[in-house]
Amino acid sequence: MKKCQNIIVGIELSESAQQILERALEWAKRFGAKLHVVHAIEFTMSQRWDAFPLRFQEVKERLEAGAWEKLEGMLEALPDKEHLGKSFVRWGRPDTVLAKLADEVDADLCLVGKINRTALERAMVGSTSRRLIRQLALPILALAPDATDRLKQVVIPVDFSEASEAALRDGIACAKREGAKVHILHVYEFLSVMPMIELWTKEDIQKLNDEAKEMVQEQMDTFLQPFDLDGVDVEIHLNEGYVFDEIVRFVRGCEADLLVMGSIGRSGIQSVLLGNTAERVIHNAPCSLMIIKPEMTS
Structure with missing residues (x-):
C-alpha cells in the first residue's frame, strides 16, 4: 500500500x-x-x-x-x-x-x-x-x-498467489507500525478432496495428510523467501480444513484485531471475498477486515 x-x-x-x-x-x-x-x-x-x-x-x-x-x-x-x-x-x-x-x-x-x-x-x-x-x-x-485502539494480533491468510503476496506485504507493514504479532495462515483442504475416502485406512489417511502438510510447508518456505520478517513477531500456521470456516475459527481463537486478505487468489480465498461466502467471513469474523488487491501495493 x-x-x-x-x-x-x-x-x-x-x-x-x-x-x-x-x-x-x-x-x-x-x-x-x-x-x-x-x-x-x-x-x-x-x-x-x-x-x-x-x-x-x-x-x-x-x-x-x-x-x-x-x-x-x-x-x-x-x-x-x-x-x-x-x-x-x-x-x-x-x-x-x-x-x-x-x-x-x-x-x-x-x-x-x-x-x-x-x-x-x-x-x-x-x-x-x-x-x-x-x-x-x-x-x-x-x-x-468494538475494535481495540491498538492492534495486537494480525492474521494474514495466504494461498501463495499474487494477491496473497500483496496482502502479506501490507499486513506486515501494518503490524510493524503497531508492534503487533503476525499470524500467517494457510489452510489446505485435504480430506474434502480425497476420492472415496471411506475406502482408505486411518493409517493411509494419516500418511497422506503428513505428506500433504510437508508439501505445503515447502510451498510456504518458498513463498516467504522474498519477505523481510526481521524484527516482526511472526507465527506460521498450516491448518487442514475448509478455507472460510477455518479462517473464521482461527481469527476467533487468537482474538485477532485485524484480518488482512487479498481480493483475488487461487483456491478458497478467492471465493471468500468474491463469492457467496463473503457475507459469512465479514459477519462471523469479530475483527476488522482489510481487503487488498495486488495492484494496490508499491
Whole structure:
C-alpha cells in the first residue's frame, strides 16, 4: 500500500455509526492522514416519489437537511478533529458514492462499518461487494465497531498467489507500525478432496495428510523467501480444513484485531471475498477486515 494521505469512510446515521466514525479517525491518526466522511442517501426503486404529497425538490431538501444535521452532530462529538477532512452527503448507491468520492479526494484507503445490515454494510456483501471491489483501486477496510485502539494480533491468510503476496506485504507493514504479532495462515483442504475416502485406512489417511502438510510447508518456505520478517513477531500456521470456516475459527481463537486478505487468489480465498461466502467471513469474523488487491501495493 502506498503512503496513506487521504482516507474515506462511509457512514450510516445509526446509533452504532458514532463508534465506526471514532474508529475511522483512529486509523487516520495511525497513518497521519485526513479522514473524509460521506453519508449516502439511497432511494430504492420500490420507493416512488409520487407517493409523497410534497414536491420532489422539497422531499430531497428535507432529507438532505436531516442527514446533514445528524452527520454534523456526530462530527462535532468527536474528541479530536485534527485529522478530520471534508464531509459529504451524496445521493446514490453506497458503492457508487464511495467510488466517486475516492477519485475526487484521491483516496488511499476506503473504510466501511461492519454494523447492522445497513446500506453501507451491504456495500461489502453479496453482489454489491463485487461492484465495490471492482470499482475501487484502493484497499477496503471493514471496521468492527468494538475494535481495540491498538492492534495486537494480525492474521494474514495466504494461498501463495499474487494477491496473497500483496496482502502479506501490507499486513506486515501494518503490524510493524503497531508492534503487533503476525499470524500467517494457510489452510489446505485435504480430506474434502480425497476420492472415496471411506475406502482408505486411518493409517493411509494419516500418511497422506503428513505428506500433504510437508508439501505445503515447502510451498510456504518458498513463498516467504522474498519477505523481510526481521524484527516482526511472526507465527506460521498450516491448518487442514475448509478455507472460510477455518479462517473464521482461527481469527476467533487468537482474538485477532485485524484480518488482512487479498481480493483475488487461487483456491478458497478467492471465493471468500468474491463469492457467496463473503457475507459469512465479514459477519462471523469479530475483527476488522482489510481487503487488498495486488495492484494496490508499491
